[in-house]
Structures are given as C-alpha cells and as structure tokens.
Amino acid sequence: MTLLLPGWHRTQFLRRIAAAALVLLALLLFLSPKSTISVATTSRAIPAGQHLSAADISWRNFPAELIPAEAIQKDKHAESLSAPDIIGATILSATxxxxxxxxxxxxxxxxxxxxxxxxxxxLVPVTLLNKQIANTLRHGDTVSVVTSATDGSALIIAAGARVVAVQEGATLLLALAATEANQVAAAALNSPLTITITQR
Structure with a gap:
C-alpha cells in the first residue's frame, strides 16, 4: 500500500516512520538502566584544613561517566564510613x-x-606569630618562613615553601625540602616565626 502512494506522500510517510523510530529509541535509552558508582560527597561546606568526620560525608550514586578518576569510590575504598583513608583525612581546600x-x-x-x-x-607544622596572616593563606601558596636575627632584623630561614593546609590556632602545614624543614623545626623551638607570601 505504501508503494502506491504518490512520491510526496510516500516521503512524508517514511519521515513519520523514521521520527517515530527515533522517539522510541530515545525512550528505550532513557528507561534503560545506567551504570552508577557510589562516591563520597561532602554533606556540608567544609573549611580548608579540617579533618573529615563521618558527619561530613555522604555516599551518593552518580553515572559512571560523570565521576572524576580521583573520586573516592565506596567499592574501591570501603564498605563503611570507618575507612581510614576518609575519616580523619585533612581537606586541603574549602569545599x-x-x-x-x-x-x-x-x-x-x-x-x-x-x-x-x-x-x-x-611536611612541617609552623605556628605563626601573627595569626591574622593565616586567614589570608590557601592551599598551594608559596611562602618564605621568617624569624628574627640576633640584631632584630628579619631572617629568612626557608624560601619556596608551599602551603599544604591552614589548621586551627594559626598553624600552617608547609611542604619543604628535608633540609629546610629541619631548619624551620629547629628555629621554631627558640623563636617565633612568621611568613611572607611570595606567590599565589
């Protein structure tokens, strides 16, 4: 019967058939089960430097193709919230x-x-003399660690340190070369320390 229709009507008929097939295919794709993965998400806003607790974490399912490669996946890391690589871990930047x-x-x-x-x-912890400076720092900042020389002038004891996290009490966690880390730790025993920001 279709083949007896005039050319224009036959073309319209075939187009309608094709459109219906596409709609049906889209519906089947929408209804078909998608592969999802359970990943850890933040249940609230978390400031940088805070240790994660069970209350900070929620497990949520996302389509596999939308999940970052470095996401904390439940199947890979833990079957419960007691996983040592999640609970107690330090958040490096605010979420x-x-x-x-x-x-x-x-x-x-x-x-x-x-x-x-x-x-x-x-890593070496440094408690700052000027606690207000800590509020201006963020993960990844490059700083120099400064103390007072015997004549009262400023003395840089470590340059090129990177801020890892800002913790409570104006304590910074800095990444340093091993030699400089030892120098900073030794200086902190005898004199107060501060920092200057050299790069953000």
Whole structure:
C-alpha cells in the first residue's frame, strides 16, 4: 500500500516512520538502566584544613561517566564510613556541600612531593606569630618562613615553601625540602616565626 502512494506522500510517510523510530529509541535509552558508582560527597561546606568526620560525608550514586578518576569510590575504598583513608583525612581546600571528594583534595603521603616537585619534600607544622596572616593563606601558596636575627632584623630561614593546609590556632602545614624543614623545626623551638607570601 505504501508503494502506491504518490512520491510526496510516500516521503512524508517514511519521515513519520523514521521520527517515530527515533522517539522510541530515545525512550528505550532513557528507561534503560545506567551504570552508577557510589562516591563520597561532602554533606556540608567544609573549611580548608579540617579533618573529615563521618558527619561530613555522604555516599551518593552518580553515572559512571560523570565521576572524576580521583573520586573516592565506596567499592574501591570501603564498605563503611570507618575507612581510614576518609575519616580523619585533612581537606586541603574549602569545599561546598554536595561536592564529590577526590583524593587530590585530601592530604596524603605524596602531597608534599607533588607540591614541591621533589621526592625528598616533607611536611612541617609552623605556628605563626601573627595569626591574622593565616586567614589570608590557601592551599598551594608559596611562602618564605621568617624569624628574627640576633640584631632584630628579619631572617629568612626557608624560601619556596608551599602551603599544604591552614589548621586551627594559626598553624600552617608547609611542604619543604628535608633540609629546610629541619631548619624551620629547629628555629621554631627558640623563636617565633612568621611568613611572607611570595606567590599565589
């Protein structure tokens, strides 16, 4: 019967058939089950430098193609919120509620080496004399650590340090080369320290 229709009518008929087939295909794709993965997300806004607690984390399912490669996946990391690589981990930069937590946002054993680009980099805590400065710092800032010389002048004891996290009490966690880290730790025992920001 279709073949007996005039050319224009036959073309319109075939177009309608094709359109209906596309709609049906789209509907089937929409209704078909999608592969999802359970990942850790923030249940609230979390400031930089804070240690994650169970209350900070929610597990949510996302389509596999939308999940970052470094996302903390439940199947890969833990079956419960007691996973040591999540609970107690330090957030390096502030988050908003609902963000997917990635390993790059958490302090780990390679953080110092990645920031400095040096395998011998290490972490050292520094409590600042001027606590207001801590509020201006963020993860990744480059700073110099400064103390007072015997004549009262400023003395730089470490340059090129990278801010890893700002913690409570104006304490910074800095990434430094091993030699400079030892110098900073020794200086902190005898005199107050401050920093100057050299690059953001």
């Amino acid at each position: 908003t509620a609902g963000e997917i937590i990635t390993s790059a946002r958490l302090l780990n054993e390679s953080t110092a080496a990645e920031l400095l680009g040096s395998p011998d980099a290490t």
